[in-house]
Amino acid sequence: MSTLADVAALATVSKSTASRALSRPDLVAPETAARVRAAAEQLGFVPSRVASQLARGRTGIVALVVPTLDNTFFTPIISGAQARADLADLQLTVSVNPMEEPAQLRAFERLTRQVDGVIVVAPRGADELLQAAGALRPTVLVDRELAGMSSIVADTATAFGTLMRRFIADGHRSVAYIGGPEGSWQDRQRTRAVTEAAQGRAGLTVLGPAPSTFAAGVSSVEAVLACGATAVVPYATSIGLGLVFGLHARGIASPGDVIVSTERMVAEALGGGTIPAIDVDGEGLGTAAMAALADALESKGAPAAPVRRRLSVPVFWPGA
């Protein structure tokens, strides 16, 4: 393992010059920079992150907190954040933490002290916990908005409203919305949106709350049939998938007798263009969040005003 000192010696310059040549080449003579670079190359020099972290007083690590990995909604967010982190030369560490109980908050605090900034995906965590979290380090919330904090959310509420209006325009008179987990921020937004859209134009049944699982979808078949809905908008992809499965298992055609909106990719696999779908760009959420965080870390001087972005969510309609 060669160190900066080795490189400096080989290039016959001082450690300081070597350091500058590698990290801020504009501060040294081009010829010198080249010599140092060549020396580094020759020795296979890899700067020690730890040492530079210590010297700079920054870890260069950011944490991404997700409530669980069992939900395919979160994983693309991770990928997106990861990609963007690489760009900003930040190390990403993923931590699974629902942020719902005090013990989890403690774990979160321990984590937080070791990193420069945090991205938190906490659909259900308590407001106060999140607020406390944000006080410690620059923080970006994903898919949730909170006064005074930066956030990146997918505007699924609007998309759900659109779906609802389209269903009604298509002649559906009884529509169901299957709500998400208890306490979900997004669920509140979506419920509001679908309610407003249906207002006086069609019968809307709000089912749930339900966990975002396949099983929950399967077992919601009863309720859906009971309320006589001919179109269903489920909170989560997995719920929708379960529901369609449950319907099929009963010999009910979907799409056909009952139509269930879902997420783009799944709609493709299920019906190839015959099913209404929305396209939530999970990776986009991740990259946007990481970008916002990187910006916040950049402008270390000024605390920077909270960023608040809503990513629009396209709706795909059969035949459109």
Next chain:
Amino acid sequence: MSTLADVAALATVSKSTASRALSRPDLVAPETAARVRAAAEQLGFVPSRVASQLARGRTGIVALVVPTLDNTFFTPIISGAQARADLADLQLTVSVNPMEEPAQLRAFERLTRQVDGVIVVAPRGADELLQAAGALRPTVLVDRELAGMSSIVADTATAFGTLMRRFIADGHRSVAYIGGPEGSWQDRQRTRAVTEAAQGRAGLTVLGPAPSTFAAGVSSVEAVLACGATAVVPYATSIGLGLVFGLHARGIASPGDVIVSTERMVAEALGGGTIPAIDVDGEGLGTAAMAALADALESKGAPAAPVRRRLSVPVFWPGA
């Protein structure tokens, strides 16, 4: 942010004594240790990980490399590893990297140098890449075996063989195995196992290779019907789920006309005890791998012989 020096000053001891009092209390007088601890407490002292990493020459970070997060097979592994890492006081950083192309190997190497050890889940990566990886740092392979390297694998091959034998015993005369992604190590094991199990006892059609996706499952319906199989063992849960969907969509009952084995949880949701299933303990893989790695890191002196564990995979049969 108070430092060790502050603590030492408050406790009127030297930095070295303060350090020892906190990390190796047996080396100082009990009374001193208590005083230092009190001082640390009073100042809310949190030792800087970075500083101690630099001094010790160990980062205390381990990396877990997974090929993708889009596959629910990998996520429990992460959770398991995470939990076990906490126990060993190791930071876990998850990196998404299929380890298939040279560029990815370079990224991997960069990552590797920053950590104490690595857990690699690379179902498809080339042997040489993995071997090269292992040379750099203590490495544990998951779900793949390679000469000279530690590995933890789920013994799905045996489980798949059992499924096959059961199907045959149940009277199925034409059975299909839907293979996994090209180059998958596990796929080779499983193909061998099912082939041996079917040997001369029933017609076996090996389909695939196919990516481990829902869509691939849906589009494998044709092939399954074409070969006249009445029982199917799919490589991945997602493939099986897609297949069942596809069958239902065509009005073919499953279970009924065609039976598809799957993973425990899914079987539960799909048919509640009517479908043969295996139960791969993903978390178990993760914890076992992390445990093995932690051990290897502990015994830094001796390189420690490679550990090779196979976790047995239970098979659930309807009515059993």
Next chain:
DNA sequence: ACCGGTTGCGCAACCGGTTGCAGAACGTTT
């Protein structure tokens, strides 16, 4: 020839812990 202004580089002091080594203080053995 003299001067203010770049430009490029090196010295040395950091960042915040860890640890080998030596010495002080005290107890034990002969």
Next chain:
DNA sequence: AAACGTTCTGCAACCGGTTGCGCAACCGGT
């Protein structure tokens, strides 16, 4: 009482980069 062994503590040198500051060389301008 001398010699020796423990136990505890402090000094100072690390780990490997980063950066403020000062100095020398060199620039064109007058």
